[in-house]
Amino acid sequence: HLPMAFNTTNPLIQVEDDRTGLSVETLKRALADNLFYLQGKFPAIATKNDCYMALAYTIRDRLLQRWLNTFQTYLNCDNRVVCYLSAEYLLGPHLGNNLINLGLWEPVQQAVEESGLSLDELIDIEEEPGLGNGGLGRLAACFMDSLATLEIPAIGYGIRYEFGIFDQEIKDGWQVEITDKWLQLGNPWEIARPESAVLVKLGGHTEPYTDDQGNYRVRWIAGSLVKGIPYDTPILGYKVSTANNLRLWKSEAAESFDFQRFNVGDYYGAVQDKMSSENLTKVLYPNDEQIQGKELRLAQQYFFVSCSLQDMIRIHLSDNPTLENFHEHFAVQMNDTHPSIAVAELMRLLVDEHHYEWQRAWAITEATFGFTNHTLLPEALEKWSLPLFGEMLPRHLEIIYEINQRFLDQVRMKYPNDGDRLARLSIIDEAGEKSVRMAYLATVGSHAINGVAALHSQLVKETILKDFYELWPEKFSNKTNGVTPRRWMVLSNPRLSNLISSRIGDGWIKNLDELKQLEPFADLAGFRQDWCKVKREVKQDLARYIHTRTDLVVNPDSLFDVQVKRIHEYKRQHLNILHVIHLYLQIKNNPNLDVTPRTFIYGGKAAPGYFTAKLIIKLINSVADVVNNDPTIGDRLKVIFLPDYNVKFGQRVYPAADLSEQISTAGKEASGTGNMKFSMNGALTIGTLDGANIEIREEVGAENFFLFGLTTPEVEKTLAEGYQPWEYYNNNANLKAVVDLINSGFFSHGDTALFRPLMDSLLGQDPYLVFADFQAYVDCQNQVGEAYKDQENWARMAILNVARMGKFSSDRTIREYAEDIWAIKPVVIELEDLCPDGQ
Template sequence: MSASSDVAVRIALPTEDQDVAALRRAIVAKLAYSVGKDPIVATEHDWFMATALAVRDRIVDAWFPTTRTIYTEKPKRVYYLSVEFLIGRLLYDSLNALGLAETMRKALAELGVDLEVLREVEPDAALGNGGLGRLAACFMESMASLGIAGYGYGIRYDHGMFRQKIKDGWQSELPETWLAGGNPWEFERPDVVYHISYGGSVEARETPEGEIRHIWHPAETVEAVAYDTPMVGWRGKHVNTLRLWSARAPDPLRLDAFNRGDHLGALASQSRAQAISQVLYPADDSPAGQELRLRQEHFFSSAALQDIVRRHLHQHGDLKTLPDHVAIQLNDTHPAISIAEMMRLLIDNHGVEWDDAWDVCRRTFNYTNHTLLPEALEHWPVPLMERMLPRHMQIIYLINARHLDELRAKGALSEAEIGAVSLIEESGARQVRMGWLSFIGSHRVNGVSALHTDLMRQTVFAPLHRLYPDRIVNKTNGITFRRWLMEANPGLTQLLADTVGSAVLDNTERLADFAAYADDAGVQERFRAIRREHKAQLSGLIHRRLGVKVDPDAMFDTHIKRIHEYKRQLLNILETVALYDAMRAQPTRNWTPRVKIFAGKAAASYQNAKLVIKLINDVANVVNNDPTLRGLLKVVFLPNYNVSLAEAVIPASDLSEQISTAGMEASGTGNMKFALNGALTIGTLDGANVEIKDRVGDDNIFIFGLEAHEVEQRRREGFGTEEIIRRSPMIQQVLDQIGSGGFSPAEPNLYSHILDGLVRHDHFLVLGDFQSYAEKQREVAAKWRDPAAWWRSAILNTAHMGFFSSDRTIRDYAEEIWGVPVKPA
């Protein structure tokens, strides 16, 4: 047993009458009667399935009472619609929440099974890509922990996000077969099936009363089948539901075609339907890819709304009261079509008049914006919308017309300003602005950090903000401390409990008391020892996966997140090359040993991001095999970044790289996870970095680079890259070295495209911030050589992270947006 797991035993939560023998019997029974295996021949996967099913039974014991209470007391329900839910592994998460970790470890040990082995056997649910999906998972956990009647709706992807493999430095994408061994946490609901329609035509039909009703005659219908996963809250007192939808054809086999010998054609409709729930974010750089993405978004949005409407009618009867009993949160623009779909359901299916239907929508929906990047706000071509969702397009046209007419009538809009606030982009190819639809159709629109929210008001939504000045509010993101501290770092959790008391496990505000120990040499040493143990474990993982030996006593400098130009992994690796050159040129200097750790996936069609991954691996290949460095610098790229890998890397990291171009990262949640675990941040004043700096203090964070307004000014006035290069021999040397094939001798011009982009049009200010970043890295190195100062800052980072709990974020949503009560702190 590892030392960290031993610590987990000591902080296991007490529960009533948890009997090791009873749990052991339950596992053996599940192994026999559910898995169908004798213990003599059972594999590790068999034991995992049996254990998970035994834990699931305990969750169900809390799930049913929660459901009954909600149906009896009828609190306002919150529905969270998200195309991603990056929930990670659930075995240990559930055990921790239920207080069963100690009992389970002993029960399994008596059966000759190691709980830590089973933790590794469980696959990561491939239901998300990065921060958006992980935030949704944190929010689901916090809603349950706070006793909110919350429901999550998404897609049950068969393969989800691809499995990343690195071959010769290049990313390749393979299917993520997370469901291959079965999913013990879910319950299929074959009785919960909704029909989702596409294409066809719309008929205008006059009723006997002289009213015009629109009848949609779809060309295609698929079925959405529900799968429910219980989401357990802290201490198991409340359990909510994550309902994911799987797609299938109403008639899976055309028997007539099959009997004619057209065996493939007979299955065509099933294949077309199943494609909807196969893969997360299919490449949309082709018309077929765009169509599939739109089909996915409408699929889960329509299924969720039909389910919401059915449940509300069953409990309350009158759809006009929906806003009194329901709040729907749209997690980014992916479910934005929900607004048009709700209007269709209310008007066409339930006979609600337009004005009443629109009032219901506006008071029920809320929209979280996660990005200011235009391409991420989603603009669907009008011809595609008219072909795929003709009735929805009619509704969007009418929403837009009435919206513009209302503004004209109020004198709030001149003819010249119409284009800026119209739901239809007319300046080029006609497109539907889904961000605008989300804004117009929502009660509240929120950003996810203070800076991001201000920029929303000033930039992308400025015209709409002027017309609706009270609609945009801020809700700074948060993370669940149960996973990212208590599970990922039990040693630090024990240190916190020993110093500030076990109440910190339930009240994150108590973290602030830890600041009193910042100068305590004994606490600093314990903190350092806990980090050292995690670094030793991560060093072993790196060696097993990459064959690279790293020194756990070196500084672990970590940059793990989706690979994107604005997140500037390129800036990091360029500075790494500069450091490498300096180490070779000045071998007698007192260099700080450093391990540069990268991880993250590039979108399959994002060639520049893939080139950055290749460059990182090429630099790693040279640096790691250069004997003149004497091991002072190592570079590693860990493939297939997911929640489980993050849980291993974050507690082992000393420095957190949060270096996005200022004004482009909405919030970030990785920055919070690292700081909570005591890593120091090097970053720009972007996203939640601003609020982290305000709380930890300027002396305990390394801020560099241009600020958001300076970035915009630089873009307007010119980047001045030639002058930047001329003034910096270091930059010139790095560019020349990469550009001449120093790291790719077989392909000297391999990186010419991204280097030319930097020199001609440094849109993400990589060169603009290079010097500032390099200087700040030297400050980092100097502080590392002063252990007392470093660990003082680490303690203060952990101590001041209480604000960034997702519990606080959800309380803010509940009180200021959803209007629902929460459990007292």
């Protein structure tokens, strides 16, 4: 129950209207009040950030009741709660999204304007929490939005990195990484809860002992202790009263000073421990789909998992006598293998600390966890070498050995005398340097395993987890990713959203399938006209933004051809730029060529240690330099690399795209979610049969999708038959001309060595079949160029794309998880006070 003093209906205590009132007058007063009392500024000397902070606090006040009521309701009811364990949450700024979900946009806009400020500017000032690398982290953020909107009891658990994904600058065409200081000016959305801190052990050794009842037990004598402090952020549902909690852990020293050392005069030694403990959550590893077997990374993973499980156990025991029914209270989903140590940690907590018998503990563990795989790329599959693992987590290594032994006994029973199979299935990889295979640990410890798009889930069963699938086919399923239409349509594209709502109402925002009602409008010339007008305005907005960021002028009537995503060879940004060079050559060779004017827009970060990806960025910028400054090209081609691709920038660029580049090598992109954001905003896709592209094409219709390239089986066959990329180079004059031009130093001021490593790798190995798909891509791009000339028909196709995107709402995805994996039902949160009698 809420303490009496906070009971809003208690007549003795009046919660000030300034903190809850929704009228424009009250909002203005609250804004001024917060500026003065929280930021400590007179309006005359307040910075834009002060005003943003004052507004953010004004909004936070108005969601607090929802947040507290939500938590209280979950404590008081018997419903299951889903706990999403994710090392990444790429949230994006909160303010605009919260205004939309609270339904407060209009009054707040008016209040802000009447206070002499601009809402757009204040929204724009917010530093985004970039606590993720890309798709996986952004997916977690969309899931949190959908969980709250669907009123599903949920807690998101993760890490409060002090430095999130680096900011990218481009200097002389190269990527330069700048540390992200998102917390520098304060974070009004979080509340620290030091009273709920937990302790986490690391290192040390284990000791067997016999307890009072004569039971054999093991105890873990830690080498060091770290304290986890939770920081809570409310995640609001759209126009419901649910505000779920996102609980992120920050590490601190268990004792801020080692007093013994301090007393003997070793001041620096005493502070040392404090510093190394705080390092744990300092920085996000900036690698997307590339493991770095670094000790600190394993420590981060274990730290947040242990904090979260201890937190769940505390919550559970506050209302239950034992942990016997823990799995009935919590469904825990592991977002890839990053939190998979959770399987061993829950076993340790149950067996060592709460003295459950192994088999009972295992049944609880298995019933608790679900595991989502997000990639098949071998370099992304997490493995920890035994010595590193054992040194940091000695008890967990013993537990994993025991899990493995019992598991392999089961396998032996089903497949007697099949040593190869045992080696293939073992959680411990015995080949080469011995290591723990985290995907296997997650699989063995979960009752449900899923991939993130139909093709990917199929490939999971056929490749990396094939033997597990044979063992337990019933555990495997597909959950195709989705994205939230609140952020990715309503917030980022208000013009289009208003146009849609003006015709079919606004029910689609919560039930995206209602977009279907737009279909007949595709045939109405008047609607198509309105559609094109909106698109042009949105493109103009982006053109203005490009101008302020790069000084380049782009033509909003040109085809905006966009590829924004992490830079990776499998995503093939280099295939895209080869096509640009091909077009450039075509025009140079035939200056009067009638080509569709295009603006190629790129954005994306490369992992700091990924040399080839960085070279691809340099190549794009080098091509841009030449093409944009060549007078014979004029307005026909422009190439832009917009630095620092992040959620904010995504919100500007998805709505403005005409063409969405989804050109990964078939079989490599598990799902993609950018592809969905583009289509939802009326871009047409040029894409391969990969990830969710396949399902997007199925939904929007093959005639409204530009398909090219080898299929997954064709890719495998080509590689198996001994792929020779240089044969494509020799046999294709277009490709040869492009490659020769790069190698001649034409884009590098005569430096013929600069792009050699990239070109040599393409000519020699080309593991992602850029050359094999080149001509098909060029041909398909020609079709795109032709199609764009017929603006009426293009608009028609774009409208049909949007109308048929219902499936790709993350609401649908979450409903599937809730029904098939978590067995969770919604709980409606009432905004009236929970205990009107003041008890």
